[in-house]
Amino acid sequence: MSDKSNPHIVQSPPEESFCAGCDSCEIICALAHGEAVSPARRRLFVRRDIRTMYHTVFTCRHCDDHPCYNACPKKGAAMRLDGCIAYIDDAECVGCGACARACPYDPPRVNYDRERKLARKCDLCRTREGGPACVEWCPVRCLSLLEIASEVE
């Protein structure tokens, strides 16, 4: 995989703003994309630690070489590129899950519901005026858009 990622959503360090564990980002993500609220429709993931209550928000890094896009059997139709953003066209997606399997991260940053054959991934709310909705609506402002390309950790 490429050692570069592109602008993406990042979580603040706790000393700057501590994730309150409210899941608002997941909810808003689905709503901002015109969908119902559902774990299957979120495009970022709050991994809860029920003991420490340090919650981690996993987001798509928008890899420079976008392996999810390359793995799509209908790339250019079901998986498309808008600059550095690989995004899914729901109407064209057949739900094969290849994009999720190709994601180099753990957990995969493509949300794939095998049963319902639904694949969802972050598109940085590319058509939304005002940018990513999760950033705008996080009640504790612990999410932000990292604008510059960065080294993959």
Add this chain to the structure above:
Amino acid sequence: MSETTNSYGYVGKIARINLTTRTVTEIPTSRYVPENIGGRGVCNRIFWDEMRPGIAAFDPENMIIYMTGPTTATGIPTGGRGVFTGISPNSYPEQYAWSGIGGSVGAELKFAGWDGFIVEGRADAFTYIYINNGEITFRDAEPLRGLLVHDTQRAIAELHGGEVQSFVIGPAGENLMRNATITTSNDNVAAKSGFGAVFGAKNLKAIAVRGTGDVSAADIPKLFELRRRMGSPSMRKNPLVRELTHGMDGNEIPVEGGWLRGQVSCSHGCNQHCNRLMLDMKSAFGDGRVNQVEKCVGIFAYGFQEDCSWTPIQNYETERNHFLACKMLSREEPEPDTDDPHFDALFTKVRGDILNFWKPDFDKGSVMMDMCNEYGIDKWDVIVWFFTWLSMAKSEGLLDNLDFGMEVDVESEEFVRYFIEMIAYRRGEYGRIFGEGMARAIRILGKEQYGDALYHGRVSQVTGERLDLPVSLETAWGHSYHWQGRGFEGTINKPGWVATSLELMNSTRDAQTVAHHHDKYENYLQFKDDPCRSPLLVDGVILSENKAEIKDSVTCCDWQSPDLYWDSLEAEMFAAATGIPMTTEELNRAAERSRLLFRAILIRDFGRTRDMEVAAIFPTMRYPDASGETVEWDEWNDLVDIYYTKRGYDLTTGFPTRETFERVGLPDVAERLYPAEVEP
């Protein structure tokens, strides 16, 4: 609404889970909604329809009902809360009660396609229930037996994946300790009703839920408007803060090196973060450190020399000065409007009584909290009742003949560990007795000697006088004082505690958890001199009671509702979730229906009458408040008359009249409660 069809707000079905027969059946939610709204409103209807007199809390016939509301999982703020109801083992006597809970199980349950569940029967082997979308199965819980709360949660996550959400009990619930909690994520608990012990009686360790389905609100633009407006101002950073001291008003303690404070939300989709997370605290188990949530009562575990102070703005508000309760714990109160002509009166703090229960001790407090969390015990009763009793009874020399196996010393961490473990596991004679909860333990020991004896160590900071108090801080229905003029959070003045006591009288458990009393200051000015003869005060009580029903039904949070200057808030939430138009008046009518069902259950199954409830509450107000005030028999009964009249109850029996039931569309309830000749 068609049966079992998904619709906005609701997902369409309720699971009836029978542990005896290991069967699951579906009930269409539309059987109960929208008339009963959701949450507690639906629970009350189900309980009324299905239960009968003569059932005890630990009988297999007792049912635990859990319901979400139409806002749950939609993204409407605070809708993540849900409600358990059933016969409470912690109420004295056992009665039908409720317990709210946050966390994410409610949302996950709706993602799984269920608006709620009814658990009935008793499993013949130790069991947990796994709800995986539409499939509900009964699993062997023997490997989970005896596990602490967080170990249970961890084990369930290992079995079913990190996304699973769960309700679990700890050892206290397994041992039928009557203060046992049901616990979920972020240390959220259903505590006061002791439903954890009902899980234990049913041989039920946990309910784990995984769902991947959809939940839709009807009006998304409105949902976003609510997110913007509720809890405003919001949307600011939430940094971890190193605090150098802990406690307040006479209980402050410097903490060497400081302690780290975070703020977390309690439930799915909330827009606030009022729960205080204390990081890297001393654990009761091993040498490790733990992070734990502290809510309002927890702060007194660390030191309890002086009672909580009271500032009138906590109860009485003006248009220029009112803010949400959740802003207090997150320390985000807005700047007060000092130009408000009532500013001084609203913001003048009244210091609490000197009580001298125990000195500040940061590590001991943390151990006490951790043990409650891990054993699954209601912190409230441990902090406010068990240990205050131990302190006062010791001070008055009442414990000389009781051999607990260790010298009673509430200042000692070793004794704190010993006593909490004793009651959680019900070890020995006194473990068995105190595992019954304080109300029952005091009666087993002898109430006159061990409950009603006076503590001579209370000094009012209002009058400077010694004001004696019973060593057992018992108020009505097996619960301890809560914003009632004496005991814990006792500093509120008479017009306030008259109102909260009336709310408790009509309840079966502490009402000041979802019905924290609020009224307008302009009203207060009219009733403050003679509160027991004020119809206006009663209007405020009815408002608080009805709003409590609404909050637990829509659902929304007591810390954001009511907003006295945004009366339609909950109706707007309901309409945004369901798409069903709703006015404030219509929602209030639904709240009245829910309360009437509750009262009908109490009359039918638990013998509730006016005499019974007045007798339960009146003695608790005979002890002086911080100003030395009490209530007289006649004035209290005058207040009850006003309340009953406004509610439409018979003044002699306290039974709602037939007309009252019919007025809100419950003629069937009247018909069943008063068959033929039995008129109230």
